[in-house]
Amino acid sequence: MPLETTRFDILDHLKTPEDRLAYIEAAFEDGDPALITHALGDVARSIGMTAVAKEAGVTREALYKALSEKGDPRLSTLLGVTKALGLQLDVKPIGPGSPRA
Incomplete structure (x- = not known):
């Protein structure tokens, strides 16, 4: 019997x-x-692309394009989407002893 x-x-x-x-x-x-782009797109779809696009300050079509498989969102779009999702990006050193930290 097939599974x-x-x-x-x-x-x-x-x-x-x-x-x-x-x-x-x-x-x-x-x-x-x-x-990351794919995950942001999945989460945006789980909430509703129209609402996320409006909150992010972009059109729904532009948001779909930016978060598509071939999308490469601009920094302004990335920041707008993360804010619309209720998130904040933080910067921290990669690890202790990081030569550039």
């Missing part, structure tokens, strides 16, 4: 602010810009 599976949809797992935060934190810890 039945269901399609995984991340939006089913981004129901609470805590879930969304953990997802974005994991993407930033990985450090891959494409993964």
